[in-house]
Amino acid sequence: MKLNRAKITKGGEEYEGLILPSSNDEKIVLKLDIGYNMGIKREGAKVEILGELAINPGPEEPQQERGEIAILSMGGTICSRVEYKTGAVYPSTNPRDLMRNLPELERICSFHTKSLYAMLSEDLCPSHWVGAAEAAKEEIEKGAKGVLILHGTDTIHYSASALSYMLRDTPVPVIFVGAQRSPDRPSSDARLNLLNAAYLAKEGNIAHVGLCMHANTNDSYCEFHNGTRVRKMHTSARDAFRSIGAPPLARVEFDKNRIEELSPCKKRGGKLKFDSRISDNVALIYAHPGIKPRLIDSLGDYDGVVFAGTGLGHVPTNSFNTEGANSILPQIKSLCDSGVVVAMSSQCIEGRLNMNVYTAGRLLREAGVIGSGADWTPEAAYTKLCWVLGHQKDAKKAKEEMLMPLAGEITTRSVVE
Amino acid sequence: MKCGIEIHQRLDTGKLFCRCPSSLCEGEEPDLRVKRNLRASKSEVGEIDRAAFLEQEKLLDFEYEFFNKCCCLVELDEEPPHDINPDALKLALGICQQLNMHVVDEAHVMRKIIVDGSNVSGFQRTCLLAIGGHIETSEGKVGIGTIAIEEESAGILDGEEGVKRYRLDRLGIPLIELATEPDIKSPEHCREVAEKIGMILRATGKAARGLGTIRQDINVSIPEGARVEIKGVQDLKSIPLIVETEVKRQEALVLLLGKLKGVKPEENPKEADLTKVFAQTSSALIRRGIGAGHSIMGMLLKGNAGLLATELQPGRRYGTELSDYAKTAGVKGIIHSDEDLSKYKIGTAEADAVRKSLGAKEDDAFVLVVAPEGTARMALARVATRAVMREVPGETRKANQDGTTSYMRPLPGRARMYPETDIPVLELGESLLEDSRKYTGEGLEAKEEKLASLLNPQMAKRMLKSRNLGVFEELVEMGVEPMLAASTLEDTLVALRRGGVEISDIRGTMEELFSYYLKGSFAKSAIIEILPALMQGKKVPEILDERQLHKISGGELAKLLEEHKGNMGELMRNYRLRVDAKEVQELLAKRV
Known part of the structure; x- marks a missing residue:
């Protein structure tokens, strides 16, 4: 890439510097020699080009050899860098860009990288989960000791959960890693997250699909969470990811050569049960006061619907026929009757569903809504329904399969943490 | 001589990128202590800044003290910056206009990479607002090159070895950074310019006051010398002495360079582990080091004999400059052959053994460092970096109490600036400029x-x-x-x-x-x-x-005056704290 060096004269003042790409034609963005960027309206400005500056692309990439650890990238902040046109960050296509700035990684393990997608995670679809699962399977079959998947944090817990169903009994750890601060910042959390994830992939005797990120606000250690139990619980903090309804699987401290198991973990080995068939025709609906029956009516084309209900697993049902009270029960019943699989989860996030305590829960169960007794997160329930409906078209069987614990998404005992 | 100053003035408007107050929590216990580390990342033009890289090489851990009362997740780098504080922006823009500056059409908030831990994020947010102004002084116009608005850094605390500790209450308070052109004519003129600018900033009534709320950095260079930025100048009175001393230092360096002309710079001077040489030493300093498991590392400086004793500032020699470079690697200092070694109780026999191990000839000098081996090697590498220079280096230096300065780090380059991607660009239109004029006074x-x-x-x-x-x-x-x-x-x-x-x-x-x-x-x-x-x-x-x-006033006061028979003196004696003398006078006048 080359940038022009220019002198711009406007309003009796001279500005000299490099012309950077600008978001529109009406202004010129100039990087002055003192380092500052500034914008000049083009109108009335005289531009004189003085020369060119070639931007150093960095050292030549060595040919990649296969390493013990496969690093797959799907985009997100952890792969991001600045984008001049908008001045915001965008996901880069090349995970090696990131690795080049992380010399410590080579001391932990040998690795190779592969770019699957360069997307912000809110734009990912179930089809991208399939792509990631297939790429991970290929790496496992070729003998990788572990797989890291770099991913945007907004929906990383959806992907981690989906791959937990697709890659059951994985013989090696499949570890999602994200960053809340982009790696172009000196304070990025990417470094600690990646080094701990790599250490876990290389040294840990834990074979789960999960997520490894900061355990607290300090740059000291990370926690490894089960893919179906983890959830983003903060918009911006480093320790946004928490295990819900269960302790994390492990605490990881690469610089102390320590991996401490915090829950019973499946060990390495065994045979991968791979099934990446998935339905992308499932909706996740957040119940709320005043929710309109017509919203539920519009869900008829879906194969499955998961509600993030209130409390123990409720939506408005007007169970006591009170005048002026809201109900979407008839619409839910007709969804169920038409063969749509409807599952309940709770927007409380913490705690177990129980649809026996209140009439509303009982009415929903009678209408055909499943989930009572489960302690899954809305995201784990949603991704599970996508996966179940991918290979089970019979609604009755699909409902039975939904309620069978598959990858830690349903536990039988509520423990004190 | 060429001289310009940079003034940093804190604003009393609340913090720049969050809604925390701009007050400090002095003397209070922190609500939380947080541990972080930083690494230098690539800048947008693919270089790592020299100054940033040097800090990063040290691999320090940082600890931060957090106060709920005056910090939030933004200071902790756990939340993106909020919109820029409109009062701080208006005040800064108002000052730009008072100083006859060209305000830029569109301001871009930048990240100035600083990885010494003084910013939790590893960068200071800064934004250029205007260029090309001036002030009038007794020696004519002095140009104001730039005005930027930026975040104050965190305040450093005394640290244990290996951990730097900072308080977060100060971090994020807005600063106006104002840089003059190198138009200053003399050391005394420099003081005048600093004082005048300080008065202009404070006349707004919205600048913070008190210890440390205004800081001056002085830039000095001479022909054949180099630009040196002197930081930490606290009071105006010391400015003339600091400028004079720096001019003399650069002149002395130019003379020294003449003597170094015939000395070939060596990129990798000979180094040796001399711990064994000192096995029986009577030097307490070295014995203590050996006792703590440290190494005594030596380095040969060919052709430098006698030069290290060259005085550059009162009480500070070329050897002191080399020592300052070594200190940036985390050692306490160096011992060199142009010093009186007997003050360390290093005997002639030991000095000879050192010279022999290093293969030193008569006109060669040597440098010793006592530290853990890795640190010692890094310190010697820093000494070597300085010793090969055959020009006056551009540096950032720290002002000492006595008017001298010590080396801190290389001058930061362009590479340390990176766009702050979390904040959209700021359009500085005419209506904002008008509001700013009103707001600033x-x-x-x-x-x-x-x-x-x-x-x-x-x-x-x-x-x-x-x-x-x-x-x-x-x-x-x-x-x-x-x-x-x-x-x-x-x-x-x-x-x-x-x-x-x-x-x-x-x-x-x-x-x-x-x-x-x-x-x-x-x-x-x-x-x-x-x-x-x-x-x-x-x-x-x-x-x-x-x-x-x-x-007491009105009818009541009139009644009281009657009671005192119009004797104002007595009334005032009895009711000094309750009546207004002026009102008594008016009543008296009416009474007459």
Whole structure:
């Protein structure tokens, strides 16, 4: 890439510097020699080009050899860098860009990288989960000791959960890693997250699909969470990811050569049960006061619907026929009757569903809504329904399969943490 | 000589990119301690800044003290910056206009990479607002090159070895960074320029006051020398001496370079582990080091014999400069062959053994470092970096108490600036500029005139320099007589302070006090009685009741005057704190 060096004269003042790409034609963005960027309206400005500056692309990439650890990238902040046109960050296509700035990684393990997608995670679809699962399977079959998947944090817990169903009994750890601060910042959390994830992939005797990120606000250690139990619980903090309804699987401290198991973990080995068939025709609906029956009516084309209900697993049902009270029960019943699989989860996030305590829960169960007794997160329930409906078209069987614990998404005992 | 200054002034408007107050939590226990580390990342043009890289090489852990009262997740780098503080922006833009500057059409917030831990994020947010202004001085116009608005860094605490500790209360307070052109004519002129700019900033009444709220960095160079930035100049009086000393230092360096002409620079001078040489040493310093498991590393400086003793500043030699470079690697200093080695109790036999191990000839010098081996090697590498230089290096230096300076780090380059991607660009249109002019006020000269019209000349001069100028203006705006407002702020408060009564929230206290005064609740002579009680947390009406300080005026006062048979002197003696002398005079005049 080359940038022009220019002198711009406007309003009796001279500005000299490099012309950077600008978001529109009406202004010129100039990087002055003192380092500052500034914008000049083009109108009335005289531009004189003085020369060119070639931007150093960095050292030549060595040919990649296969390493013990496969690093797959799907985009997100952890792969991001600045984008001049908008001045915001965008996901880069090349995970090696990131690795080049992380010399410590080579001391932990040998690795190779592969770019699957360069997307912000809110734009990912179930089809991208399939792509990631297939790429991970290929790496496992070729003998990788572990797989890291770099991913945007907004929906990383959806992907981690989906791959937990697709890659059951994985013989090696499949570890999602994200960053809340982009790696172009000196304070990025990417470094600690990646080094701990790599250490876990290389040294840990834990074979789960999960997520490894900061355990607290300090740059000291990370926690490894089960893919179906983890959830983003903060918009911006480093320790946004928490295990819900269960302790994390492990605490990881690469610089102390320590991996401490915090829950019973499946060990390495065994045979991968791979099934990446998935339905992308499932909706996740957040119940709320005043929710309109017509919203539920519009869900008829879906194969499955998961509600993030209130409390123990409720939506408005007007169970006591009170005048002026809201109900979407008839619409839910007709969804169920038409063969749509409807599952309940709770927007409380913490705690177990129980649809026996209140009439509303009982009415929903009678209408055909499943989930009572489960302690899954809305995201784990949603991704599970996508996966179940991918290979089970019979609604009755699909409902039975939904309620069978598959990858830690349903536990039988509520423990004190 | 070429000389310019850079002024950093804190603003009292609340923090720049969050809504925390711009006050400090001095003396308080932190609510949380957080551990972080930083690494230098690539800049947008693919270089790692030299200064940033040097800090990063040290691999330090940082610990931060967090206070809920004046910090939030933004300071902790756990939340993106909020929109820029509109008051701080307006104040800065108002100052730009007072200094005849060209405000840029569109301002871009940048990240200035600084990985010494003083910013949790590893960068300081800074934004260029204007260029090309000037001020008038006794020696003609001095150009103001740039004005930027930026975040104050965190305050450093005394650290244990290997961990740097900072307090987060200061981090994020807005600073105006103002850089003059190198138009300063003399060391004394430099002081004048710094003082004038300080007055202009403070005349807004919205600049923070108190220790450390304004800092001057001085840039000095001479022909054949280099630009050197001197940081940490705390008071104006020391400026001329610092400038003079730096000019002399560069002149001495130019002379030294003449002597170094025939000495070939060696990129990798010979190094050796000399711990064994000192096995039987009587040097307490070295014995202590060996006892702690440290190595004694030596390095040969060919052809340098005698040169290390060259004095560059009073009491500081070329060897001291090399030592400053070594210190940046975390050692306490160096020992070199141009020093009197007997002061370390290093014997001639040991010195000879060192020379032999390093293969030193008569005209060669050597340097010793006592430290853990890795640190010692890094320190020697830093010494070597300085020793090969055959020009006056451009450096950032720290001002010492005695007017000398010590090396801190290389001058930062362009590479340390990176766009702040979390904040959209700021359009600086005409309506914002107009708001800013209104918000900032009329400027130093107009303010001088206005104060002269409100106060006697002596009080006008004091008020102009007073940290309570802003409060004074607010009180006058409320309707308080200017002389009363000024004497309360400048005389009464000082008298109370001397008597041990410190008024904490001056603005709030004055507003409360004078709102009752303007309602006629008490006489002005009662103010000095009311203030100490207000500081004990009491309310004005309560104080007036308790101390019988309600004002007597109108019919009641007329009646009292009759009772005193028109004897004003006696009335004032009896009711000094409750009546207004002026009103008594008016009543007396009517009575006659």
